[in-house]
Amino acid sequence: MVIERKILVWPPDYVRRHNLEHEFSDLFISLVKGAFEEDLYALEVSTKYLCGDKQGVKDMARQIADKVLESVRHVCSSKDISARCPLPWRFGRLPDFLRDESTPDKGVGVYFLGPPDLFEVDSIERSQARDGLSRQLQEVLVQVESKFGAYDDSLRVLILEVYGNNTCLSDSDVEDAICKAALPPCVSQIWLAYPEYIGEWDWRVAYRRVK
Numbered sequence: 001m002v003i004e005r006k007i008l009v010w011p012p013d014y015v016r017r018h019n020l021e022h023e024f025s026d027l028f029i030s031l032v033k034g035a036f037e038e039d040l041y042a043l044e045v046s047t048k049y050l051c052g053d054k055q056g057v058k059d060m061a062r063q064i065a066d067k068v069l070e071s072v073r074h075v076c077s078s079k080d081i082s083a084r085c086p087l088p089w090r091f092g093r094l095p096d097f098l099r100d101e102s103t104p105d106k107g108v109g110v111y112f113l114g115p116p117d118l119f120e121v122d123s124i125e126r127s128q129a130r131d132g133l134s135r136q137l138q139e140v141l142v143q144v145e146s147k148f149g150a151y152d153d154s155l156r157v158l159i160l161e162v163y164g165n166n167t168c169l170s171d172s173d174v175e176d177a178i179c180k181a182a183l184p185p186c187v188s189q190i191w192l193a194y195p196e197y198i199g200e201w202d203w204r205v206a207y208r209r210v211k
Contacts, residue, residue: 005159008136010162011129017051021050021110024045025112027062028065029110031061035068036076036108040104041109045064046088046112067081130169130176133169133174134181137160137178138181140158144186144187156187159190178210179211190211191207191210194206
């Protein structure tokens with residue numbers, strides 16, 4: 001058996017944007033956490049407006065942190081603060097109904113808000129996502145021919161990992177793209193790697209054959 005593992009990402013800048021989210025949240029939390037130690041607080045920002053380079057994102061985090069630190073007494077009296085500059089945001093005590101037994105009692109966190117469901121994503125955007133994933137898949141199938149071509153007598157398995165914005169690209173979209181792809185003779189099977197949750201926060205990588 002010969003196995004080749006490939007990663008598909010949509011949108012193409014998903015990994016970059018994900019890294020920017022970490023840059024933003026890590027800096028913001030480091031700047032304000034010392035002022036909010038008696039309860040649990042959260043900053044909400046929209047991923048739609050979190051763009052630019054690393055320095056630009058850090059500048060936004062600093063600007064919001066400065067505004068939050070100017071209003072510590074106001075926020076600690078259970079009053080949220082919000083603004084639309086440098087991007088829409090809101091900061092305040094995390095409501096009790098959003099907490100559970102796994103939620104920490106104290107600290108500061110950041111929530112990145114995207115479209116709450118698939119119906120708020122433009123149909124053109126979803127179509128572009130499906131087409132983009134299909135193109136990436138075709139490129140991958142061409143790439144694996146050079147490796148699999150040397151193993152004519154073996155079972156040749158392609159394992160795919162797909163990462164991205166699931167408001168644009170659902171699990172069924174991914175499987176549909178794979179099932180519709182023209183499989184070259186050198187590929188015997190295609191399996192999809194996916195997270196299988198074994199607890200509220202714990203997961204492991206699982207696999208299922210899709211073609």
